[in-house]
Amino acid sequence: MFDKHIMEIRESQIIQLPKILDRRGNLSFIEGENHIPFAIRRTHWIYDVPGGEKRGGHAYKVCQEFIVALSGSFDVIVNDGKEEKTYHLNRSYYGLYIPAMIWRQMENFSTNSLALVLSSTKYDAGDYIRDFSLLKELKKV
Ligand code: TYD
Numbered sequence: 001m002f003d004k005h006i007m008e009i010r011e012s013q014i015i016q017l018p019k020i021l022d023r024r025g026n027l028s029f030i031e032g033e034n035h036i037p038f039a040i041r042r043t044h045w046i047y048d049v050p051g052g053e054k055r056g057g058h059a060y061k062v063c064q065e066f067i068v069a070l071s072g073s074f075d076v077i078v079n080d081g082k083e084e085k086t087y088h089l090n091r092s093y094y095g096l097y098i099p100a101m102i103w104r105q106m107e108n109f110s111t112n113s114l115a116l117v118l119s120s121t122k123y124d125a126g127d128y129i130r131d132f133s134l135l136k137e138l139k140k141v
Helices: 002-009 132-139
Strands: 015-016 041-046 055-061 065-071 074-079 083-087 092-100 104-106 114-119
Touching: 065 083, 074 092, 083 092
Parallel strands: none
Antiparallel strands: 015 092, 041 114, 055 104, 065 092, 065 114, 074 083, 074 104
């Protein structure tokens, strides 16, 4: 689906996924390095989020992520150190790609929302940047 240039993506962006319409129910799917620009090494999901709670509030040095609202809706706020953007995710046939070194926060979770997160690396606590000013310093912005 993507040319080599997508492997060079430096910016967060919405990526539409294949959607197989069927009167028996619709189907979407994701192939690593095809529909999203990385090989999938890990999957986790966020659910049962109490009203008003926020998740995230960090960046990764290396890890890239792709986030899909499998059910319900929520906002993902991304910040590259200079500019902030809010993405409202509310469909299971598209998702938000977030490259490394981008601050993200998830909020405004609807009741029963389910956030699927695909990652390019295994879990590594040392990959987290939990201080926004450190992110800016590392990015020299
Ligand atoms: P964290 O990534 O901080 O959650 P969020 O960004 O959604 O707010 O992770 C919360 C806790 O879960 C933290 O103690 C680490 C653990 N965790 C794992 O053990 N493996 C994983 O793959 C993830 C994403 C988190």
